[in-house]
């Protein structure tokens with residue numbers, strides 16, 4: 001199978017240069033993308049839960065429980081002091097983790113030391129990367145066995161230098177598309193995204209919502225038409241029923257606040273595993 | 286417009302001043318920043334927009350503001366101090382220059398709602414004022430700590446029809462108010478303009494706000510030349526929180542031989558103690574720990590309680606065109622009282638920082654005797670009287 005042929009729909013639009021993309025055409029998929037593509041090819045809807053690294057002494061066990069309960073990959077947050085894309089639940093998780101003296105290094109050590117069994121993507125804010133330096137952070141992620149990075153405050157135009165270092169280190173950079181992203185911009189974003197495309201389901205920060213936003217289905221539909229990359233909808237995905245509804249259009253979902261709220265309430269690895277298993281059943285039904 | 290490459294010209298197309306600036310925001314906000322960039326470029330080149338803004342600045346805000354030569358203060362310090370009186374504008378600070386421009390831009394973009402962050406409350410009051418004037422809905426985010434220490438300004442904003450939302454996250458000051466305004470904007474961007482209060486945030490804000498504050502420096506230079514028979518001052522001094530009154534002031538003097546000095550609060554000295562980072566949409570200098578967690582600034586002045594600095598100031602510091610100093614709370618209180626007693630002017634605590642540096646520099650010889658010093662008095666002290674009273678008792 002030719003990687004170039006497989007990802008052709010996501011190739012750069014003629015005439016629109018892609019910052020940070022050194023090679024024309026598409027690269028061989030990394031570990032995260034290969035895994036998600038294989039799962040999708042096998043007929044699965046993709047489930048990627050988010051857990052804040054350093055939230056509670058047992059956060060690594062939470063990650064393992066989430067993996068064992070049927071997640072396809074996991075997003076581990078490195079807490080930052082000023083998380084502008086996050087609503088109250090993940091803000092609170094970040095505050096608690098930081099109070100417990102969580103550092104990027106400790107989160108990466110936790111990931112490196114654990115048997116997790118599915119690809120790990122790190123989610124954090126760009127200042128923590130900039131402070132370490134793009135090259136050093138990319139190398140540290142790779143050394144910890146992290147497959148991918150999600151940096152919500154690093155949009156396409158600013159992502160070039162980081163992406164170059166991440167590519168070189170073998171770390172996939174997942175880019176985000178939003179309901180406000182127009183067609184030409186979406187084409188450039190999917191061309192530069194690796195691992196999957198993170199389709200932000202609504203205009204707003206992370207947090208649970210009562211209903212699936214119409215924008216979630218809309219952005220999923222547009223993204224699916226623009227790329228062959230797995231398209232996962234995140235932000236606002238709160239219940240198994242909502243996940244199932246979104247996955248009629250999208251390839252999968254990222255579930256953050258709904259899981260983290262349970263962790264803040266002290267449900268621990270067991271509760272996290274139960275919730276993820278419930279999500280899994282809804283997507284497999 | 287000024288040619289790119291000269292100090293205080295336009296930034297590069299990516300919004301960079303040297304290595305600082307840029308646009309580090311969630312994807313949801315990128316289209317709005319692009320829209321604002323385009324709208325500002327068109328408006329700034331549009332005579333009718335400029336005329337309307339100039340009309341409001343003159344007839345509503347009270348521009349031009351005067352220069353005041355401080356006779357008794359100068360005699361006491363041994364240097365010649367002249368003040369640019371932004372305290373005499375409507376609402377009492379330079380913030381009005383920026384918000385009138387941004388409110389007109391919001392209207393031009395068809396956005397009928399504005400949000401703002403505020404520290405001391407001056408920018409919040411100014412935004413509420415401009416919103417009332419143009420019939421826009423207004424929501425102001427303000428850290429809970431600042432809501433307490435600037436209670437009078439909270440009430441002023443409410444009287445002007447704005448909703449004030451106290452921010453309870455983090456240090457509950459200006460930094461967190463910016464976070465919360467950004468979070469709201471991620472959700473409301475299609476209908477709402479974020480009226481940023483200083484030369485900070487993602488491109489085009491640092492540039493846009495500096496251009497809107499340029500009037501301070503351009504007026505001051507003209508007026509100073511009139512006063513001195515065509516001379517420029519030796520030293521130009523302004524306080525720096527995010528750096529908007531300083532940027533506007535410096536823009537008028539950057540092409541002269543005047544030395545430019547920005548004065549930060551010792552507890553928020555981003556140039557002195559900050560390191561490069563990416564926060565609030567911009568690459569600049571920030572107080573942060575060794576892994577990149579942003580530290581909390583600490584100052585008696587709510588308006589300077591910010592752990593970063595606008596990217597253009599980081600650039601001016603790097604190329605050596607401006608220099609940045611910091612002063613402590615005690616020096617600031619001393620300068621506050623000195624100006625009150627020698628000139629009959631109660632300054633806001635923020636520009637009292639600029640004065641405090643002048644007092645120190647005149648005392649230790651950093652300023653030579655007889656030096657001609659222009660200080661931007663960015664705001665009046667009414668809002669701080671209660672706080673100063675408590676500190677002195």
Ligand SMILES: Cc1ncc(COP(=O)(O)O)c(C=O)c1O
Nearest residue numbers: 407483526527528529530588664
């Ligand atoms: C009177 C006054 N001066 C200065 C500042 C600091 O802002 P900037 O550094 O943008 O001028 C404030 C902020 O609240 C202020 O109220």
